[in-house]
Amino acid sequence: MVKSTSNEDESVSVRFQSVIKILHLLLSLGIIMAMDKFLERVFVAVAIKFPSALFGMFFVFSILMIFDSVLPSAATILINFFEPANMFIQRWLPVFYVPLLVVLPLSVKGIPAASGVKICFIIVGGWLASLSVAGYTAITIRKIVKTEMIAAEPMPKASPFSKFEVWSWTGMFLASFISAFLYPTALGTNARTCLPFLLAATVLGYMVGSGLPSDIKMVFHPIICCGLSAYLVALAFGYLSKSGVDAVLGYYLTKVSSNPGAGDILMEFLGSVIISFAFSMFKQRKLVKRHATEIFLSVIISSLFSLYSTAIIGRLVGLEPTLTISILPRCITVALALSIVSFFEGVNASLTGAAVILTGLVGANFVQAMLDKLRLNDPIARGLAAASSSHGLGTAALSAKEPEALPFCAIAYALTGITGSLLCSVPAVRHSLLLIAG
Structure with a gap:
């Protein structure tokens, strides 16, 4: 009797702790998301075109650094409080970048086949060149300034997906797909109808991709599996419902807040993701301070190289000047890339977005293997x-x-976009790029 009571008490205690952990996660993640939405509205209200999430990232990092200098215990408390949100974001990070990859086929329509081949050549070759320049520049500058490399702070890795999670999402996908297909007249085929099964297909594709053997993931990254899963499901539903794949992809990412699709829901997290990078940067603050010179100089040099090498290669392969200018910011995140091409006239903004996504796709699939080969x-x-x-x-x-690399990814991610924007805002730089592109 006593033993049975003890087991019941332990069970109650475990359930209580689980509830506390869930509430902690929801609260910490909710605060980051609320901060993102607040900054976004403020930036819109005062007509600032700079991405508010990048400002939020540097703001949070600055606050943590100030606390670390004057009241270290406060910084520690903040880091510990937001740790559940950071681990949640780290676990699902690739999924939030997938929606633009899924709708990529809609962005490249209308591009001539010959021009498309040239653009792919520039993107793949340019990615490899930019990767090499950025990496070797950092090492070269480190040697010049004679900064000794020290070990990075160990970073926790996200837990793998359990069979229960995989089967749960499989059930949700099947139920929502069948419901959307069997009751099109009752529900109407629209973004809300497609949202549940497209969201489940995206999540399930990432889970399955994450569980593949390591040697397969080296050439078939979970991001690819995730995007491919969502696209194939959209293709299947478009065929079975006779609505067509283009229509279903249009429901996947509507960019309309009153009628969001699965991709819109996922991309709502992007601002929060970028802000959360501040905590990873803070954990590696010793390395950030110690190697600030090589970090900033390598980003500036690689940004210059990316812009001008794209213009030069485009001219050499005979790509139309307007298309060359459209893909100049191929290495910069979409929001800032679109801002950069707005400095130029006659560009194809859809192609800009497609070039950015294709560059990211190549990088996502081959970055780790290529970094190993380049030593x-x-x-x-x-x-x-x-x-x-x-x-x-x-x-x-x-x-x-490699969570230890995340802080430096975050810094380069932000500074590359900022540097590119600042460079292209200078008339002399814009004119030189236009002249090179022809």
């Missing part, structure tokens, strides 16, 4: 090279396996 072994060089060459998708792919 870029330390987290600083690997993080800077990954983010400088393939922005958010490269960051998500590398940091999922």
Whole structure:
């Protein structure tokens, strides 16, 4: 009797602790998301075009650094409080960058096949060149300033997905897909109808991809599996419902807040993801301070190289000047890339977004293997090279396996976009790029 009571008490205690952990996660994640939405509204209200989430990242990092100097215990409390949110974001990080990859087929329509081949050549070759320049520049500058490399702080890795999670999402996918297909007249085929099964397909694809053997993931990253899963499901539903794959992909990412699709829901987390990078940067603050010179100089040099090498290669392969200018910011996150091309006239903004996603796709799939082949072994060089060459998708792919590289990915991710924006805002730089592109 006593033993039975003891077991019941332990069971109640475990359940209570589980509830507390869930509430802690929801509260910490909710605060980060609320901060993101608040900053976004403020920036819109005062007509600031700079991404509010990047400002939030540097703001949170600055606050943590100030606390660390004057009241270290406060910084520790903040880090511990937001740890559940950070681990949740780290576990699901690649998924939040997938929606633009899923709808990529809609972005490249209308591009001539010959031009498409040239653009792919520039993207793949440019990615490899930018990766090498960023990584080797960091190492070269480190040698010049004679900064000795020290070990990075160990970072926790996200837990693998359980069979229960996989089967739960499989059940949700099947139930929502069948419901949407069998009752199209009752529900109407629209974004809300497609949202549940497209969201489940995206999540399930990432889970399955994450569980693949390591040697397969080296050439078939979970991000690819995730995007491919959502696209194939959209293709199947478009065929069975006779609505067509383009229509279903349009429901996946509507960009309309009153009628969001699965991709819109996932991308709502992007601002929070970027803000959360501040906590990873703070954990590696010793390395950030120690190697600040190589970090900043390598980002500036790689940004210049990326812009001008794209213009030069585009001219050499005979790509139309307007298309060359459209893909100039291929290594910069979408929000800032679109801002950069707005400085130029006659560009194809859809192509800009597609070029950015294709660059990230190449980086996500091959960044880790290529960094190994180039013998870029330390987290600083690997993080800077990954983010400088393939922005958010490269960051998500590398940091999922190497969390120690995440802070340097985050810094390069932000500074590459800022540097590119500042460079292209200078008339002399814009004119020189236009002249090179022809």
